[in-house]
Amino acid sequence: MRTHxxxxxLRRLLMRSVGHRYYSLVVSVIAxxxxxxxSFPFVAVLIPAVLLAPRRWRTLxxxxxxxxxxxxxxxxxxxxxxxxxxxxxRYPELVHSEAWRMASEWLQRWGLVAMLVIAGxxxxxxxxxxxxxxxxxxxxxxxxxxxxxxxxKYLFLAWATAHYPARFVRYH
Numbered sequence: 001m002r003t004h005x006x007x008x009x010l011r012r013l014l015m016r017s018v019g020h021r022y023y024s025l026v027v028s029v030i031a032x033x034x035x036x037x038x039s040f041p042f043v044a045v046l047i048p049a050v051l052l053a054p055r056r057w058r059t060l061x062x063x064x065x066x067x068x069x070x071x072x073x074x075x076x077x078x079x080x081x082x083x084x085x086x087x088x089x090r091y092p093e094l095v096h097s098e099a100w101r102m103a104s105e106w107l108q109r110w111g112l113v114a115m116l117v118i119a120g121x122x123x124x125x126x127x128x129x130x131x132x133x134x135x136x137x138x139x140x141x142x143x144x145x146x147x148x149x150x151x152x153k154y155l156f157l158a159w160a161t162a163h164y165p166a167r168f169v170r171y172h
């Protein structure tokens with residue numbers, strides 16, 4: 001059973017670019033876009049990307065982590081620009097979710113270290129980013145915390161995918 005099927009256009013993009021030297025950049029742009037839009041979990045792209053080019057696992061993990069950190073900083077700036085009222089109207093369920101409660105509690109207690117942990121974990125990071133934006137947390141600090149957390153997470157997943165591909169074939 002294939003649980004994480006990529007859209008056809010995304011699969012074609014990865015297949016067309018895998019042989020080129022800019023493949024890691026293409027995957028990084030996807031990581032950046034996935035972070036800004038929070039429309040799908042980027043891991044569903046990272047694993048097939050590493051399966052297609054297992055020798056590039058280091059550059060894919062590193063570049064995608066940095067791209068996610070930059071995307072998180074842009075998303076926080078967008079949230080700050082749009083304001084609290086816009087967010088409540090568009091995403092009312094977000095501020096009432098368990099993820100929101102946990103993220104806000106952690107961020108109040110531990111600050112950007114909590115953001116680093118959230119970014120490196122399977123927890124959804126969007127509620128934490130929204131909380132950071134509304135609390136006027138430093139954007140460069142968020143970029144660094146998310147970048148480090150995602151880089152560690154993506155490097156580990158890329159390493160595991162490259163070294164144990166049979167466990168990840170269902171994502172391809």
